[in-house]
Amino acid sequence: MFTRALNLVTGQIVAIKRIKLEDQNKEDIDSLMQEVELLQSLSHPCIVSYYGFILNEEYLNIILEFVENGSLLNTLKSFGNFPEKLIANYTVKILEGLEYLHKKGVVHCDLKAANVLTTKSGDVKLTDFGVSRRLNVMDEKTSAVVGTPNWMAPEIITLSGIVPQSDLWSLGCTIIELYTGKPPYSDLLPMAALFHIVEDSCPPLPEDISDELVDFLHICFKKEPSERKSATELLEHKWILHNAHHVNKD
Incomplete structure (x- = not known):
C-alpha cells in the first residue's frame, strides 16, 4: 500500500x-x-x-x-490511448532508466505502465523494484518466474534465465499497452497468455502503427534475448529519433 x-x-x-x-x-x-x-x-x-x-x-x-502524476496507467485511464509521438517521448525516458539499471547490473523484471510514474512536466520515473534482480547475486538460470504475465519475456516463463534484454521485451509490451490501452494477449487468461508468449513468433501488433514502430517492436520481441538490442542501442533507433522531442546523449 x-x-x-x-x-x-x-x-x-x-x-x-x-x-x-x-x-x-x-x-x-x-x-x-x-x-x-x-x-x-x-x-x-x-x-x-x-x-x-x-x-x-x-x-x-x-x-x-512522491511523483505527482502517478503512474502512466492512471494517465492512460484518464486521457485515453496515447499517440506514437507521446509514447516515443516516454520511451526515451524509460530507456534511459533501463540503460542506467542494466549498467548497474540490475534487471527491473516488471516493467509496465503501472510501474512507470510521471511528473507534471512529463518526466518519467521507474518504480516498484520488488521483483528486480541483481545479475551478480543470482544464478544465470533462476528457479522463479517473476513479473506480470502479459508483459513477461519468454525466457523468464521457460526459466531459461533473466537478462537485461528481458526488460526490452516488457518495454515492447508496454508500448502496445500505451497505444491500445491493453498489453498483448489481454483477451486471454494468464496461463493461455504465457503459452502464446512462448509459442508465437511475435505478439500481435496494432495494425495502424508506423513502419518504424513495427521495426522497433520486432527488435523488442526477438525470441532469442541475445538478438534484442540493448537499451543504449534502442535510443538510436529511427522511431525514437524521428518522434521523440528530446534524446539525452549524455
Whole structure:
C-alpha cells in the first residue's frame, strides 16, 4: 500500500510504501529488505528516489520520492490511448532508466505502465523494484518466474534465465499497452497468455502503427534475448529519433 506523507522537518511531501509484516513470512521479509538495499544503490533522474525506511514490529515503511502524476496507467485511464509521438517521448525516458539499471547490473523484471510514474512536466520515473534482480547475486538460470504475465519475456516463463534484454521485451509490451490501452494477449487468461508468449513468433501488433514502430517492436520481441538490442542501442533507433522531442546523449 502506498500513502502520501509530510516530512515534519523539511516540509517535503513523500510517498511511503507500507508493508504489514504479519502478512509476510521470513522469505518475504528478506525479499523486501533486498528491495530496500537495491533502492539505496540507485540514483538517476529516471528512477524514483529512495529516502530511507522505518522498520517496527508491525510495518516496514519504505520512504520514496512522491511523483505527482502517478503512474502512466492512471494517465492512460484518464486521457485515453496515447499517440506514437507521446509514447516515443516516454520511451526515451524509460530507456534511459533501463540503460542506467542494466549498467548497474540490475534487471527491473516488471516493467509496465503501472510501474512507470510521471511528473507534471512529463518526466518519467521507474518504480516498484520488488521483483528486480541483481545479475551478480543470482544464478544465470533462476528457479522463479517473476513479473506480470502479459508483459513477461519468454525466457523468464521457460526459466531459461533473466537478462537485461528481458526488460526490452516488457518495454515492447508496454508500448502496445500505451497505444491500445491493453498489453498483448489481454483477451486471454494468464496461463493461455504465457503459452502464446512462448509459442508465437511475435505478439500481435496494432495494425495502424508506423513502419518504424513495427521495426522497433520486432527488435523488442526477438525470441532469442541475445538478438534484442540493448537499451543504449534502442535510443538510436529511427522511431525514437524521428518522434521523440528530446534524446539525452549524455
